[in-house]
Amino acid sequence: MSLWEYANPVKFIRTTDVVLPWVSALAVVCLTLGLAWGLFFTPEDFRQGSTVKIIYLHVPSALMAINAWMMMLVASLIWIIRRHHVSALAARAAAPVGAVMTVIALATGALWGQPMWGTWWVWDPRLTSFLILFLFYLGYIALWSAIEDDDTAADLTSILCLVGSVFAVLSRYAVNFWNQGLHQGASLSLDKEKNVADVFYFPLLVCIAGFVLLFVALVFLRTQTEIRARRTRALITREQQG
Amino acid sequence: MRALLARDLRLAVRAGGGFGLGLAFFLIVTVLVPFGVGPQTALLTRIAPGVLWIGALLACLLSLDRILALDWEDGTLDLLATAPLPMEGIVSVKALAHWITTGLPLVLAAPLLGVLLNLAPGGFLWIIVSLAVGTPALSVIGTFGAALTIGLKRGGLLLSLLVLPLYVPTLIFGAEVARRGADGLGVGAPLMLLAGISLGAVALLPFASAAVLRINLR
Numbered sequence: 001m002s003l004w005e006y007a008n009p010v011k012f013i014r015t016t017d018v019v020l021p022w023v024s025a026l027a028v029v030c031l032t033l034g035l036a037w038g039l040f041f042t043p044e045d046f047r048q049g050s051t052v053k054i055i056y057l058h059v060p061s062a063l064m065a066i067n068a069w070m071m072m073l074v075a076s077l078i079w080i081i082r083r084h085h086v087s088a089l090a091a092r093a094a095a096p097v098g099a100v101m102t103v104i105a106l107a108t109g110a111l112w113g114q115p116m117w118g119t120w121w122v123w124d125p126r127l128t129s130f131l132i133l134f135l136f137y138l139g140y141i142a143l144w145s146a147i148e149d150d151d152t153a154a155d156l157t158s159i160l161c162l163v164g165s166v167f168a169v170l171s172r173y174a175v176n177f178w179n180q181g182l183h184q185g186a187s188l189s190l191d192k193e194k195n196v197a198d199v200f201y202f203p204l205l206v207c208i209a210g211f212v213l214l215f216v217a218l219v220f221l222r223t224q225t226e227i228r229a230r231r232t233r234a235l236i237t238r239e240q241q242g
Numbered sequence: 243m244r245a246l247l248a249r250d251l252r253l254a255v256r257a258g259g260g261f262g263l264g265l266a267f268f269l270i271v272t273v274l275v276p277f278g279v280g281p282q283t284a285l286l287t288r289i290a291p292g293v294l295w296i297g298a299l300l301a302c303l304l305s306l307d308r309i310l311a312l313d314w315e316d317g318t319l320d321l322l323a324t325a326p327l328p329m330e331g332i333v334s335v336k337a338l339a340h341w342i343t344t345g346l347p348l349v350l351a352a353p354l355l356g357v358l359l360n361l362a363p364g365g366f367l368w369i370i371v372s373l374a375v376g377t378p379a380l381s382v383i384g385t386f387g388a389a390l391t392i393g394l395k396r397g398g399l400l401l402s403l404l405v406l407p408l409y410v411p412t413l414i415f416g417a418e419v420a421r422r423g424a425d426g427l428g429v430g431a432p433l434m435l436l437a438g439i440s441l442g443a444v445a446l447l448p449f450a451s452a453a454v455l456r457i458n459l460r
Contacts, residue, residue, distance in 0.1 A: 135403075135406070147393075156457060159450055159457075177415070
């Protein structure tokens with residue numbers, strides 16, 4: 001029994017078929033619970049008023065936007081090293097989800113920034129590096145869709161993902177150098193004893209769990225779709241040739 | 243390698259090679275900026291280093307698809323791939339040829355265009371230095387992008403989309419050196435970081451570009 005068994009598309013589909021309904025249901029439960037709790041049953045912040053509640057969408061989506069790219073990086077590495085097709089397809093499946101998470105984070109940030117900072121957008125290091133991350137997602141998705149041959153596309157995009165990761169990290173620290181920040185520092189760290197007040201903290205954790213589950217469910221579903229689409233194409237080609 | 247470099251340079255300089263096209267583009271962008279933002283000299287002095295950097299970057303971008311596309315179309319690249327020269331060497335030579343024909347002229351032209359934009363007197367040295375240090379990174383990163391999009395029909399637009407985000411760190415540090423230089427501040431830290439990015443890109447990216455080319459030539 002090893003992890004690599006799931007690299008077999010049949011095995012992957014069979015397993016995710018079992019897991020997917022549970023993950024989706026849990027995601028729905030967590031998101032409903034977390035958002036309802038966060039939006040309706042937490043007090044308003046002393047200074048921020050009700051805008052503090054944007055945190056329940058902003059923080060989890062920003063978290064997942066970065067983690068989606070990390071997952072694509074790992075999947076690309078697995079594809080380059082071990083040539084498992086499911087891995088390449090999973091990276092492909094995760095990209096649009098990650099891009100949407102980036103957009104959600106940017107949009108909710110702008111909505112919060114308007115009343116709080118008095119502006120929709122500032123060229124703050126965090127905001128800027130997120131915009132750059134979004135551009136990386138766009139380039140990655142565009143390259144996938146531009147290349148017709150599946151294996152070539154997988155190879156090229158995984159190398160782009162590796163190179164892009166290096167440059168994304170470089171950009172992240174380069175923008176720090178370039179401008180001072182308006183965005184607050186990290187609100188959630190594992191090594192801090194107290195992050196934010198407990199009333200906001202626990203619903204936020206539930207929301208984060210919901211976003212993680214949602215991401216997993218979407219990636220499973222989209223990977224399944226990719227596998228089935230590719231199989232259909234193969235069958236059609238065989239039909240035409242035979 | 244030397245023969246390949248000489249061949250690329252000759253092809254670029256002779257008619258139809260597009261040598262000077264990037265330079266002309268650089269000139270036009272720089273001339274258009276005062277039309278866009280108005281002719282106040284104080285404002286132009288402030289934005290001159292950034293405008294020169296953006297102009298140089300765009301001029302570089304414009305000439306990227308010529309690095310490999312022509313050789314790909316007429317099959318030269320297939321012959322080069324079977325030559326005893328390693329692919330990494332080919333890619334490096336291509337990037338070097340691109341730098342000599344595009345990057346170097348941009349470096350030399352930048353101070354002249356700086357006069358048009360009323361660049362601060364202290365800035366001339368640093369715009370040359372920052373471009374000289376930064377443009378090799380632009381060429382090498384661009385070669386990687388060109389290798390990625392080589393087989394595509396609508397590769398040009400995609401090439402920009404892929405390469406521009408990769409240019410961000412180089413642009414930030416390069417423009418920072420030029421701006422601090424123009425303001426008479428110390429440029430040590432950004433210059434080191436810019437040189438670091440350049441050297442790192444020159445040392446490592448040819449491997450990625452070569453891998454991409456091998457995949458595309460399969």
